[in-house]
Amino acid sequence: MLTAVKNQTRITALSIKYALMREMLNKATFTSNVVFMVLNNASFIIQWVVLFSIRDNIGGYTLKQVLLLWGLAAMTYGVSRFFFAKAFSLSNIINNGKLDSFLVQPKNVLISAITTDVSPSALGDILYGYIILFIYGFSFGTFFLYTLFGILGGLIVTAISVILNSLSFWFQKTDVIAETGNNLMTNFATYPDGIFKGAVKLLLYTLVPVGIATYLPIQVLTEFNLVKLLIVLGFTIIIVLLAFLVFYKGLKRYSSSNLMIARI
């Protein structure tokens, strides 16, 4: 069991490394992707400076906290899009029969399938996340927590995407639904939860778990709370397991490239 995990980790790391090498073949494009993504994220600082000129407190957040929120959202997004880029186009892989080559390998199909590609701009997101942390105030404690939450959040976002994309084992045209779902997560994650009320707030901690991926971590970063940390950790484990479950359940219905649409 332990060797299997070790071997799987080794091959996953190798796969990500090779994918990164492929992206770095063209250094100029690679660098501009990273740099422009940092600038792209930074442009939203303007938005919040303007909004905070109206009120000094929006939804219980100060400007600094909103920036941290943005930074963590970018980290989360970056971790998921960098390490598991293909999780966001998994339905294409499923529909076009591209799981075949992973199915004949003695490794975990889902992990292999989603780690064959990296997105260079996602590296810019991660970088931006750390820049924000330095602006917010660096300490080894926050650095560690921030990184941890970035990874956990990334796993949550990836798991949700895997679940949504896996729907294409059962239904058609689920790629648009998955894309919308993923955007929804990002959109909510970049606004303070204090502006939402009642049912919506409940939704954000359940069906659209932005609350757990982003809002709770910000609370823990502002004021350490072990229970909240454990909630985030526990939720991550559950949703990741759920993603595997849904994917493998669907895999039994996988039809390789035999799924054709016949026209009358």
Place this chain on the structure above:
Amino acid sequence: MKKYIFIFKSELMSNLQYTFNIFVGFIGYLIMLFILFNLYRYLYSDSSEIINGYTMNQMVWYVIFTEILWSVSGGRKFCSKISEDVRGGNIAYNINKPYSYIGYSLASHLGEMFIKAIVYTILAMIMGYLFLGMFPSLSILEILALILISFIAIVISSLLVICIGLLSFRIEDSSPIYWLYSKLILIFGTIFPIEYFPKAIQPILNYSPVYVTTYGPARLFVNFNLDTFLNILLFQLIYLILAYLLCALMYKKGVKNLNVNGG
């Protein structure tokens, strides 16, 4: 002109089969709108308050309108399509065809976006009414004027996106430039009006693409005024011509280099 209308029409017809995608895509729009609605409801302590010259209702309608313009210009995909054409060498095939590449791209893009524009507009108006319980007061004539302005706004956005896409002649991947452009449009003209920015930079914004592509039309929508209309129209025409000339120039130069390098 006739052939471009034909391209527009056939692209429109072939996109009818993606109606489902448009409806699902609208959910994304709705969420964005919902978040901004919550944000403004939070910022305005009561509905009579005026911030930077806008009431809350006006602010929400402003955002509804700019977000429609934003979604309907569908720039990200369009830009990467143009880039693909340039990098994949598709553009080389177009040189010998009896139509202009820019005209072709524009017509097919507008055709692709047409149904989306109608669906989004109708649904967004319903949503706005549900959120606020009122419509901005506009006469039929004013609505027609708005449609004209919005159409030109989308054409200008599309031309600007073509320009960015054509940058691929020089740099391998133009999408980073597009991100930055789109974020500037988003922040300086979509989320809130120009009046929200410091007085010092307002004049700059008034001459920027933001004025003719998002801010201008949306401002007319929430507060119609004949003078503003004529002013925006004038600026739009100037922008239209300049954007087209820029596209044509970039295309010409790019293709010329392509020939020298043998594609």
Place this chain on the structure above:
Amino acid sequence: MPKEGRFMAIITVKNLSKTFKVKLKEKGLKGSIKSIFKPKYKVVRAVNNISFEVEKGEIIAFIGPNGAGKSTTIKMLTGILYPNKGEVNVLDINPVVNRKKLAYQIGTVFGQKEQLWTHLTPYDNFKFFGAIYDIPEAAVEKKIEEFNEVFELSEFINTPVRNLSLGQRIRCEIVASLIHEPKVLFLDEPTIGLDPVVKENIRTLIKRMNKEYKTTIFLTSHDVGDIEKLCKRVIIINDGKIVLDDSMENLKYHYLNKKIVEVKMREKVNLDNEEGITILKDKGYNLKIEVDITKKSVTDALKLLNPENIVDINISNIPLEDIISTIYKEGI
């Protein structure tokens, strides 16, 4: 447990079936809208109750026209697709239950799908595949060295795959699938799109593999040359059913009781209504006939033509390609 003998079945397939639901789409806008709300499906039986066995060390050709169910079968054997009915056993492993365990023992090459990283060299790719199969680094390096010699790769082993020719790529694909010394190798259209010289190379490689490593080979191909030159046994599948499972020799022999005779003559000869002779082409002085030698010997046929009268003659067997396409068309 049978000893590793000649008659040990390595692949057993019993009453295997696979159906697909295919979505039907009507034309036009109305059709698109209808298909969103009320999709219509048609059930297609891709594989219909087939059974066969493959023995250790065999090279077997699994052929059939497009859409006959070849790929579907191969995909069920390798654990890619779940069967609807029936049993599959490869090396005493059920692919459905133990996909990963089976994966260590088999190799696959799908001619139209690439498994290699194109920006890496074959050498790095082989090392990657070594890692996939948990082979220690030193062992992989040794293996690569060995393959380098046996399969003559040294010319391009350090060139990025994207710079290789199609033939070199396929060779590397095949070699990559051998890194873990699979006991069975599944090849789906390995020579598709290759020129004759490269095809020959690939065939040599496959033969060598079978000989040196005793690999059992399960091959699908549209190329009669592949089948004729590599395989001793053929299974023909059509419409999801096995229509023939026989040795290459029998297949040929069965149809070899017919000969094709092409002659060029000085004078016209009337062969209408002669028993055992079918006229394939009659262009006056040029004649092409098929002689059924169970009914008329070749000598008798030649006598009818009158040897004095013959300017030029060519007697040949029916090409395998024609035999196979007859089977496709008529069944057996």
